[in-house]
Amino acid sequence: MTDQSKTIQQQIQNAFENKTACRIIGANSKQFLGNESNGETVSTKNHTGVISYDASELVMTVRSGTSLKEINDVLSANNQSLPFEPPGFSYDATIGGTIACNLSGPARPYTGAARDFVLGTRIINGKGEDCRFGGQVMKNVAGYDASRLMSGAYGTLGVILDVSLKVLPTAQTEVTIKIEQPVDVAIQTINQLSTKNLPISASCYFDKHLYIRLNSSEQNTLAVSKRICQQTSGVEIENSKEFWHSIREQEHEFFKTEKSIARISLPSTCNNINFDDEQLIEWGGALRWLKSDLDIATIRDQVQKLGGHAAAYKNFESHIEFFQPLDAGLKTLHQRLKQGFDPAGILNPGRLYKEL
Amino acid sequence: MTSIDTKQQLISAFCDFLPATAVLFKDEDLHPYECDGLSAYRQIPMIVVLPESINEVQRIIKICHQKNIPVIARGAGTGLSGGALPLADGVLLSLARFKEIINIDPLARTARVQPGVRNLAISEAVKEHGLYYAPDPSSQIACTIGGNVAENSGGVHCLKYGLTVHNILKLDIVTIDGELITIGSEALDSPGYDLLALMTGSEGMLGVIVEVTVKLLPIPEQAKVIMASFDDVFKAGNAVANIISAGIIPAGLEMMDKLAIKAAEDFIHAGYPLDAEAILLCELDGSSIEVNELIPLAEKVLQESGATETRLAKDDIERARFWQGRKSAFPAVGRMAPDYYCMDGTIPRRELANVLKRITDLSKEYDLPVANVFHAGDGNMHPLILYDANIEGELERTEEFGARILEACVEAGGTITGEHGVGMEKIDQMCVQFKSAELSQFHAIKNAFDPDGLLNPGKAVPTLHRCAELGAMHVHHGRLAHPELPRF
Ligand SMILES: Cc1cc2nc3c(=O)[nH]c(=O)nc-3n(C[C@H](O)[C@H](O)[C@H](O)COP(=O)(O)OP(=O)(O)OC[C@H]3O[C@@H](n4cnc5c(N)ncnc54)[C@H](O)[C@@H]3O)c2cc1C
Numbered sequence: 001m002t003d004q005s006k007t008i009q010q011q012i013q014n015a016f017e018n019k020t021a022c023r024i025i026g027a028n029s030k031q032f033l034g035n036e037s038n039g040e041t042v043s044t045k046n047h048t049g050v051i052s053y054d055a056s057e058l059v060m061t062v063r064s065g066t067s068l069k070e071i072n073d074v075l076s077a078n079n080q081s082l083p084f085e086p087p088g089f090s091y092d093a094t095i096g097g098t099i100a101c102n103l104s105g106p107a108r109p110y111t112g113a114a115r116d117f118v119l120g121t122r123i124i125n126g127k128g129e130d131c132r133f134g135g136q137v138m139k140n141v142a143g144y145d146a147s148r149l150m151s152g153a154y155g156t157l158g159v160i161l162d163v164s165l166k167v168l169p170t171a172q173t174e175v176t177i178k179i180e181q182p183v184d185v186a187i188q189t190i191n192q193l194s195t196k197n198l199p200i201s202a203s204c205y206f207d208k209h210l211y212i213r214l215n216s217s218e219q220n221t222l223a224v225s226k227r228i229c230q231q232t233s234g235v236e237i238e239n240s241k242e243f244w245h246s247i248r249e250q251e252h253e254f255f256k257t258e259k260s261i262a263r264i265s266l267p268s269t270c271n272n273i274n275f276d277d278e279q280l281i282e283w284g285g286a287l288r289w290l291k292s293d294l295d296i297a298t299i300r301d302q303v304q305k306l307g308g309h310a311a312a313y314k315n316f317e318s319h320i321e322f323f324q325p326l327d328a329g330l331k332t333l334h335q336r337l338k339q340g341f342d343p344a345g346i347l348n349p350g351r352l353y354k355e356l
Numbered sequence: 357m358t359s360i361d362t363k364q365q366l367i368s369a370f371c372d373f374l375p376a377t378a379v380l381f382k383d384e385d386l387h388p389y390e391c392d393g394l395s396a397y398r399q400i401p402m403i404v405v406l407p408e409s410i411n412e413v414q415r416i417i418k419i420c421h422q423k424n425i426p427v428i429a430r431g432a433g434t435g436l437s438g439g440a441l442p443l444a445d446g447v448l449l450s451l452a453r454f455k456e457i458i459n460i461d462p463l464a465r466t467a468r469v470q471p472g473v474r475n476l477a478i479s480e481a482v483k484e485h486g487l488y489y490a491p492d493p494s495s496q497i498a499c500t501i502g503g504n505v506a507e508n509s510g511g512v513h514c515l516k517y518g519l520t521v522h523n524i525l526k527l528d529i530v531t532i533d534g535e536l537i538t539i540g541s542e543a544l545d546s547p548g549y550d551l552l553a554l555m556t557g558s559e560g561m562l563g564v565i566v567e568v569t570v571k572l573l574p575i576p577e578q579a580k581v582i583m584a585s586f587d588d589v590f591k592a593g594n595a596v597a598n599i600i601s602a603g604i605i606p607a608g609l610e611m612m613d614k615l616a617i618k619a620a621e622d623f624i625h626a627g628y629p630l631d632a633e634a635i636l637l638c639e640l641d642g643s644s645i646e647v648n649e650l651i652p653l654a655e656k657v658l659q660e661s662g663a664t665e666t667r668l669a670k671d672d673i674e675r676a677r678f679w680q681g682r683k684s685a686f687p688a689v690g691r692m693a694p695d696y697y698c699m700d701g702t703i704p705r706r707e708l709a710n711v712l713k714r715i716t717d718l719s720k721e722y723d724l725p726v727a728n729v730f731h732a733g734d735g736n737m738h739p740l741i742l743y744d745a746n747i748e749g750e751l752e753r754t755e756e757f758g759a760r761i762l763e764a765c766v767e768a769g770g771t772i773t774g775e776h777g778v779g780m781e782k783i784d785q786m787c788v789q790f791k792s793a794e795l796s797q798f799h800a801i802k803n804a805f806d807p808d809g810l811l812n813p814g815k816a817v818p819t820l821h822r823c824a825e826l827g828a829m830h831v832h833h834g835r836l837a838h839p840e841l842p843r844f
Contacts, residue, residue: 054704054706055600055601056597056598056600056601056705056706057597057600057704057705057706057735058600059704079603102545102550108544109544112518112522113544113545115550115553116518116521116522125793125797129793129797130793131791131793131794131797132790132791132794133794133797135702135769135770135771136704136769137702137703137704137734137735137736137769137770137771137774138514138515138702138733138734138735138736138774139510139514139519139702139731139734139735139736139771139774139775140702140771140773140774141507141508141557141771141773141774141775141776141777141778142771142772142773142778142782142786142789142790143778143786143789143790143794143798143816143817144554144557144558144562144798144801144802144817145508145521145553145554145556145557145558146554146797146798146801148521148550148553148554149549149550149553149554151550151553152545152548152549152550153549153550157549168605169603169604169605191463191464192463194465194574195462195463195465195485195486195487195574196486196574197574197575197576197577197642197643198574198643199642199643199646216642216643216646217645217646217649219645219649220642220643220645220646220649223643223645224643265541265543265544265545265546266543267464267466267541267542267543268464268543268544269461269463269464283544286543286544287544307541307542307543308541308543309541309543309546309547311547323547323548324547325547326547326548329531329535329536329537330537330539330548330551333537333551333804333805334548334549336803336804336805337549337801337804339800339804340797340800340801340803340804341797341800352548352549353548
């Protein structure tokens with residue numbers, strides 16, 4: 001447990017004065033996300049430790065270099081967890097990287113995204129200033145929500161030093177049901193079930209089967225599972241935890257490929273997008289992984305018409321913008337915000353968009 | 357050019373495309389708009405416009421932008437921090453005529469609504485589909501969804517279901533250039549910065565919200581509420597921590613102190629125990645299996661925490677009555693004195709005993725009674741200071757008392773506002789909560805959206821100059837606020 005705030009601040013102050021680009025990393029496990037960005041390394045890896053945690057407050061404040069593993073261990077000792085079920089993509093992944101990339105796992109549609117649980121952040125902005133936004137309380141509307149803004153900014157607005165997160169109790173029992181259905185029917189099924197008050201905590205469609213995870217008290221979980229199985233001819237699977245781990249960490253066979261994988265975000269009820277290629281669907285229909293030879297522009301055109309967007313997630317050529325380009329109005333706002341936090345343009349330049 | 361000329365020019369420019377009934381400029385027509393829910397602050401605007409279409413909003417804003425005229429958006433005007441307070445040389449842009457629920461998609465569990473739709477109207481409209489919109493501010497019969505987004509409003513159910521920011525997907529906003537921009541999407545995320553979060557709670561300072569897509573949730577199969585009485589406020593506070601530590605996340609967990617109980621009981625006859633020092637309302641919802649499992653557990657925790665009585669509402673009618681007492685707490689307290697002043701600090705719950713004690717001491721010091729209503733689950737306090745504005749100096753004393761409560765909240769590791777916003781009211785306390793670098797960063801955000809500072813100027817974020825002047829007047833615990841700034 002060490003506090004590296006001063007060192008990190010000094011590094012950014014120097015970089016600001018010398019106008020040198022910085023490449024901010026934690027465990028460097030998210031390097032494949034976003035565009036390539038070069039610069040002097042600013043590492044949060046040694047800025048570690050749980051600063052405060054009181055289970056009865058449902059709030060944990062940690063330094064950004066703290067590993068997800070350590071956080072999960074501390075929380076599970078109190079029967080609590082990070083409700084957004086973040087993937088690590090590596091055993092030593094840090095919370096800073098997780099928040100900066102706004103990464104959430106299978107529970108996302110049912111409990112919320114990483115950004116939903118951010119209560120406050122302390123950052124070093126591009127001028128090397130130490131700023132705290134939000135706080136350690138559940139409700140806080142003093143000032144603009146600059147703390148949530150850090151979530152998903154990929155380090156382009158500030159180096160996250162500390163973050164306060166809302167945490168929640170972990171449900172007692174978990175069961176996963178597997179139902180054989182054609183994809184369009186499955187999208188219908190999961191959306192329909194989501195209109196009912198059921199303890200659904202994850203869903204996935206792959207290889208003609210819909211998987212639905214339930215999390216609640218033992219009695220409730222079993223009762224609901226039984227009902228759904230009866231209605232849909234579903235069966236409970238044996239290895240629920242391993243299955244969702246493989247989805248969350250993308251260790252599932254689907255992700256083991258040399259082909260390109262696009263990450264497509266869509267309104268959950270969209271029918272199956274008519275690409276012939278192999279897909280894995282998560283988040284109740286709202287997240288679709290597409291393994292395909294199609295070029296990303298074609299995919300983006302089509303999903304944009306459906307109200308979605310696509311990231312060039314894996315195995316695309318490196319010159320391609322990772323995220324779906326913004327339209328003109330939004331782009332201008334992004335550039336001005338970047339200018340406001342990082343006037344010298346030294347924080348992870350280009351990582352989110354080439355012009356940022 | 358005199359201001360009279362400006363006013364005339366604006367009126368004729370607006371009347372080019374708005375009907376006469378949508379452009380108000382006579383004193384008697386302007387009066388209803390002189391304040392929001394914080395009536396201690398009043399100002400007659402130069403002009404009020406009541407557009408009905410996005411195109412009209414765009415044209416109004418373009419004209420104001422061109423002529424460098426401030427624009428203040430207004431929903432229902434129930435805000436409690438003077439956020440919608442007009443400016444004498446500004447145009448008040450009322451969104452009251454944007455009342456349409458554009459589309460409900462029951463399968464996707466979303467609704468697209470215009471900004472002037474009342475919060476409760478959404479839940480009423482989607483009820484037939486077994487759905488509802490979760491954030492439920494006590495003002496929900498009147499306040500608008502646009503105002504809710506602008507304030508990031510909460511309600512008694514936010515511990516479990518989140519605030520406005522957790523329950524919206526997409527916004528259409530008109531920028532100060534008059535451009536229409538879509539933020540967020542009907543998918544679960546969007547590329548780029550989280551502008552949805554930035555807009556939420558931005559108090560009309562970054563853009564005018566002209567459409568909102570909200571998330572809807574399935575109505576829980578069952579909800580039950582326990583009312584627990586305590587002979588000591590601190591025991592009630594501990595009971596809250598014990599409930600959470602037991603792994604229970606109630607749908608609502610609210611506390612009221614003796615004075616608030618009395619006020620609500622006199623007003624609503626909710627059946628509250630008048631001899632209690634504090635009550636907790638603890639609502640549990642979910643499937644009937646879940647609720648039936650949780651109720652005895654919660655009752656046990658409450659009793660072990662020293663509750664003198666626990667009462668389970670026997671049916672939905674009694675449950676509604678318990679809640680009505682709580683939701684009417686502000687007007688109820690309002691009946692006990694000519695005026696009341698509602699504070700909104702939030703603290704880590706473990707600090708409750710200390711902060712309540714501090715409030716009690718201050719109440720004696722200022723000789724003004726305080727009723728406490730408290731979103732206990734999430735640490736959001738609403739001390740209501742009772743006063744009489746007709747007594748000379750009493751408003752000033754009340755404001756000073758309020759400011760000191762907020763400072764106590766900041767010292768306890770909390771914040772000056774949990775859900776009512778900074779507005780005009782808490783602008784000076786922002787200097788207590790934030791350092792210069794942080795305030796400058798807020799100004800940089802404002803500047804990114806509104807470089808000329810025309811959208812609701814002077815609210816929410818104080819200038820560094822203002823903080824420095826204030827700091828010179830008010831040295832806090834011997835520490836000078838913003839010492840790096842020159843004194844004026
Ligand atoms: C009795 C009572 C109880 C209350 N209880 C609660 C509660 O439980 N929880 C809670 O959070 N609040 C509560 N409030 C405060 C208030 O109701 C909320 O802040 C509400 O969201 C304000 O909505 P409104 O439509 O009245 O907005 P207004 O008061 O009209 O405006 C509020 C702010 O939003 C801006 N604004 C309004 N519409 C738009 C728009 N379309 N685009 C951009 N900016 C806009 C205004 O400029 C202003 O800054 C209560 C108020 C009262 C009087």
